[in-house]
Amino acid sequence: MLTIYGVPISVHTRKVIVAAIEKKLPYQNEPVIPFDPPAGWDRLSPTGKIPVVSDDGFELADSSVICAYLEQTRPEPALFPREAKTCARALWLEEYCDGTLFREVVHGLFFQNVIRPKILKLETDPSAVDEILTQALPRVFGYLESQVGDGFLVDGHFGIADIALTSNLVNYHYLGYRIDGARYSRLDRYFNRVCRHPSIATALRTEQPVAQNMGLDLSAIAAHA
Ligand SMILES: N[C@@H](CCC(=O)N[C@@H](CS)C(=O)NCC(=O)O)C(=O)O
DSSP states (O other), X not given: OEEEEXXXXXXXXXXXXXXXXXXXXXXXXXXXXXXXXXXXXXXXXXXXXXXXXXXXXXXXEOHHHHHHHHHHHSOSSOSSOSSHHHHHHHHHHHHHIIIIIIIXXXXXXXXXXXXXXXXXXXXXXXXHHHHIIXXXXXXXXXXXXXXXXXXXXXXXXXXXXXXXXXXXXXXXXXXXXXXXXXXXXXXXXXXXXXXXXXXXXXXXXXXXXXXXXXXXXXXXXXXXX
């Protein structure tokens, strides 16, 4: 049995949960919060971050490494294209979403709007939020708008790039933000479409109580889950 450590509303933990659901792997979730970790967490997670998995005692950190491991050990349905160049494109988009979209947009907004006021008991810094929304977001959403089409991101099949992008956009919506449909119409349609994909919808339904508990805005997500 797979144990997934990490709170399910985390962008990277959700990636692993969706991959497990897509591959029909039984799993249990231990909802570790990185700011208040259990004893021994630094041994399990060398970076201190979530997620970590234990696959019958085999422990592994980092959502990208974990998803690649799940693909090797349970190949069907495939989340990574087999063809080299197509796979490289999927890996690039996964990395762009995990790195640039998360680090430069979603993490900062989540940190300012949730972690500072609700966990660290500090005030939100409106200038930091404004800088993300006016500087980083247009650049990052502009690039993503140029990459999405009418189906899934890569090769017409649901896969790792879709999981990484959608997981970030879910948290963006949880914060009460919306994709500007006039400026990023393809990205907005993509998000609403992929949220209905069964493994994503199941993950969103399952995490609803946690999101509700944290006072997040579920109104954009509830329609799909
Ligand atoms: N590259 C890592 C990134 C993981 C990550 O940044 N996790 C966030 C939550 S989504 C975290 O643990 N943040 C707490 C911290 O930075 O201390 C992965 O893909 O798993």
